[in-house]
Amino acid sequence: MIIFLYGSDIFRAKEKLEELKSRFLEKKNGNSFLISTTESLDFDLADFRNKVLSSGFFAENKMAILKIQENKKTKKAENKMEEKETLEVIKKIPEETILIVWEQSGDEKFLKSDLGKYLLKQKFIYSFNVLSGNELIGWIRKRVAFYGCEIDNESAILIAEILGNDLCKIDLEINKLCLFIIGSKEIESKKISRKIVEELLSRQAEENIFKFIDALAGKNRRLAFLSLQNELSAGAGELALLGMVVRQIRILLQIKSMQGILKKDEVAKELGIHPYVAQKSLQQARNFQDNELKNIYRGLLQIDMAIKSSSSPARAMFDRLISRI
Template sequence: MIFFLFGPDTFRSRQKLKEIKAKFIKEVDKSALNIETLGGQDLEPVAFKQAVFAVPFLAKKRLVIVENLLGSPRGQKKQKEILEILETNLPQETIIVFWEGGLTRPKTKKSRPAAGKSPGLFNFLKKEKLAQEFNLLNQNEVFRWAASEVKKRGGKINPDALKLLTDLVGDDLWQLNSEVDKLLAQARGKAVGLIEVSELVKTKLEEDIYKLTDALGQKNKSLATKLIGDQLKSGTNPVELLAKITWQFKNLLLVKEFSQKNGLGYAADRLSYQLGLHPFVVKKTLAQIKFFQPNQLKQLYRRLLEIDYKLKISQTDPEVLFDLLVIKS
């Protein structure tokens, strides 16, 4: 039995991995002595084979977890050898889980696999019956997910507060999960409202995205470069940072085009209704559109999509890609 958990939504794939482990401990081995986790970056085929073919200790099955085997740009030969092991008659007593953080499925046959990915091993694993791809949730799905999490934890949150929360955090379920915990703890049994979200969910990343947008609009390239560099140095995932920047430029484009067609006389709450954005986000965006022309926004948005593509298929340093964005803005 082989599980393959992959995709950009590492929160949900990690939750699935936890569920598999919890079920194994509950139903197979309460001692957890038959669970073995292997780091894929440095995994030797011999060690993998030993783990897979080892006899269960005082239990009927073993659970072998391999993490991030395909994401490394090195070790293609080792991945090929591991594929050969998987193609043999594996012991029925062994359950294998391959967990890949951030790995994505090529969209077409001509698409290049992600850096370090062995096409043979990836193709083998993705065809497994228990392969599961975790794509990022869209805006409506994030809203429903957050509402479900609040309910699971016995909390309450007003719909407008939930909308603001998901607008601010986006599809980063790691952060959203933490924010839900924080808000419910602060609410102490009461319903979370707009004030609590506005006061507690002001992350440095969010603030820097608005500052970065201002800097790009005002051609302050040194500040824009510094803001991006600070985020990367602090450990912000390049894909997450890019998603936040892209999200705000999409908002700018929506607000700019709407304002040009309908004038600037709309109040933020009415504009938010028309565009499906929260008034808080609209107010921030309205203050920035004066720095950009529609064609400039479209051009920047296209560049952001190009960077997203390059981040996923090439080994180019993310900081270099962001620097090019600033230089060409």
């Protein structure tokens, strides 16, 4: 039997792999020696052939896993496999062997190869593309239910806006939110409200944006690049990230226009923001000249237009903005 998992959503694919392994081990009394793993970045044809074709005197079901990994720089499938020879081995797999091939990038070039085409013809195929839109919101709501809580559509959308589509990060934060609610004596229901998401997740996102703005103010290009990279690598959506930075720069411009208002409570009331945000913003506003903030704001509007028109990569324009400070 051949089972093919593919796509760039590593989180869901890994979950499926673990599910298949668990079901296999249940039938084999937990005998993990019947499961072997081969990785494409360290592939040896003879070793792979031995794992999938060899059998003892008493033939017994075994599971072999072949991971076709992603090159982190090119985001393409990368391997040392001799695909033609590997395909010939796969075609000879005996009935008692379960082979799971996990392609971890959704690389079209691999899927169009002879090996990819053969795998796509198998009976058991699972595709894991990166979730977005309603599919992502639906997944968030199901994940919250998995941890024993509830969430409405509006709050689930807010989680997606703050965290992007990195399911690993979303799962971690949902788990934290549910643990907080279940362990809180002040919250009677097990529902994650928009207020809770804003208080627990938005504060974290705001801290990251504060670091980015501080780096711009200090003309620290290296730290600004690093802060941006950390946010994007963690799964933050480009539009969501841009929106948070634009909001903060707008707050700083508004503070600059407030003659004589220097107390955080007054700023918070005037702008309708949290006192903590007001305090941080007052500190940041002192580090910028008016024209610097206006130039940054204009640059952010250009990035917004680029994202919406797809005329230029947003990341490249962010980098250009940082390089000009």
